[in-house]
Amino acid sequence: MYQILEKEELAPKIKKFAIEAPQIAAKAEPGHFLIVRVDEFAERIPLTIADYDREQGSVTIIVQEVGFSSQQICELEAGDSFLDVVGPLGKPIETAGYERVICIAGGLGSAPLYPKVKSLAKEGVELITILGAQTEELLILEEDLAELSHKLYITTDDGSKGKEGFVTDQLDEILAEDDQFDLVIAIGPMIMMKFVAEVTKEYGIDTMVSLNSLMVDGTGMCGGCRVTVGGETKFSCVDGPAFDGHLVDFDEQLQRSKIYQDKEDKVKDHEFWGDGCRAKEEN
């Protein structure tokens, strides 16, 4: 079960996997996510479904190596299997009923954005996409998004491709000329979503963001993915992961994402030195 059918490197340290999971593929919708576990010792890692193929019975995830667990996933090859894949989790997003939409992805955000863009395009929506990354080689899904969008803008922090600057600079420029859009979808780093929401608030355009909160079960049981939305506590896993960007308390989410920062080194030490050394350390 959960065998990796294909693996592709999209950028340095960013890998795409198509996983055999016919039941999940049959039910997956834009906005849904999965929880995967590599082996008996691994964490449960939530990942947005980046694409699904009902005929092939597969779901796609895109993973960037940032810490031990994501690195462990990225080391898997086609033919290997995940121990566990749970999904589809979360609430799907509604893509019908819109006419003009701006989609914004920062960094790895294009992975969760892609199924939404695909679905909006299918609905015949007029679509502008802004894709941003630190540098050219970290831009992913550029061609796929370009194909589905009426216009695709690129921004890079270092100016190596497209406009030099942030996605918000491009957004500002677009909206200054034409602000007749009924939705903005922004997915990417917390800080990016925060600033996008600030820009769109000025123009009064509805804005949807998608949070990748820390969680354990993904079914509402642990409450680890708490997020304050409009002054109320919501659970990302069952109430989201998509929320109204104008109501999310991004600063709180930024803080919450840092709770286990100091644990990463311990995992790395353990992988390097093994059990024995740690025991010595403690004694």
Next chain:
Amino acid sequence: MQKKKTKMPLQDPKQRANNFAEVALGYDKEDAINEAKRCLQCSNPACKDGCPVRVDIPEFIDLIAEGDFAAAAKKVKEKNSLPAVCGRVCPQEEQCEAECIVGNKNEPVAIGRLERFVADYIREQEEVEEVEQEKEQVAVVGAGPAGLTAAADLAKLGYQVTLFEAFHKAGGVLTYGIPEFRLPKEIVQDEVEKIEQLGVEIKYNQVIGQIKSLDELFAEGYQAVFVSTGAGLPRFLGIEGENLNGVYSANEFLTRVNLMKAYQFPKYKTPVYTGKKVAVVGAGNVAMDAARTALRLGAEESVIVYRRSREEMPARAEEIEHAQAEGVKFNLLNNPTKILGDDDGFVSGMECIKMELGEPDDSGRRRPIPIEGSEWILDVDQVIMAIGQSPNPILINDTPEIETTDWGTIKVDQETGMTTKEGVFAGGDIVTGAATVIQAMGAGKKVAQAIDDYIQKQNN
């Protein structure tokens, strides 16, 4: 006659507060025979009435007294599919042992300890008798105490049972909630395996309501569905600072430690935040589990904060005693009003208000009333909320025909356990709200029978 229960050997409190090994070590054969001989073998045993699954208590105790432990275990298993679990976590003092005649003048017979003894005795050597499953297909959603019991009973009746579990392991609260030191996970998995050997198929990673709807289960050929999804959603107080880093629901804290084995971090990769001074809000069994777990993870101080007094604490007396012996402190008649944080968003203290008890409320317990102006700051760097759970809404939201109560629990026919949707039954915490393991098992047992009746009736 021996007035007190034969003593349960325990791990030394100072030692055990630093490890996750089981606290209660269990009777040996001599202890068990000695205790079994205290049973009066009443001709009209009241203890059975106190047991939600009606174990044949005097009968199995008599077999222990005779030294036939295997037969005693078999006797228990006729009614109880999870005896090693129940012998450890049932509140016997409120159930079977509360009814024991010996208890009128002396301590009641230690029925729970004897149940545990026979279950452990048989654990390694028992061979499950396979029943041929040629009857209809039944789906059970949720592999906690209610679901496992119903699945086992239905399999014994000859049904083809599929058990759908959201997690990667079965057991529900027995696996993610109750800590290793109170209920070793090996024992839970052993009991689960026995149920699989009966012919029950367990499908993991299946969140019914997301991956499949109940109607899709019926379309696949299941004749009835038992919903035992439990009380999943943790409650919070709704006070300022509850989303600071270092504030956990007891569910999250315990799941990280028990299911994901964060106590063996970094060998197991799931981290858990561990404070030096930990406050656990609430005073039920879950709160005791959390407070004792915090000590084992290295907290210098672990404090129960509870708005009523000791008498009203809902946890079992035994759990409170164990917690206290290990060094858990109790800050009673105090209610949190605010959690304070540092510049990085981590917990740095908790403001509490002192409480006094007024007139009894609807629950019959004296109502706690805040004493105006008595706010003070408790010095803590971690807060764990153990104030109860609400029912998990995923399956209910996906199935509008299933009616719920004002509390979000599923409405069922009191006799049969059938919901407002034909062929769908429910039991356990999803119906009662958070309750005990054995109550959930009792519901599972009752509904299994009702499902049998329902399917038989459909066939005629």
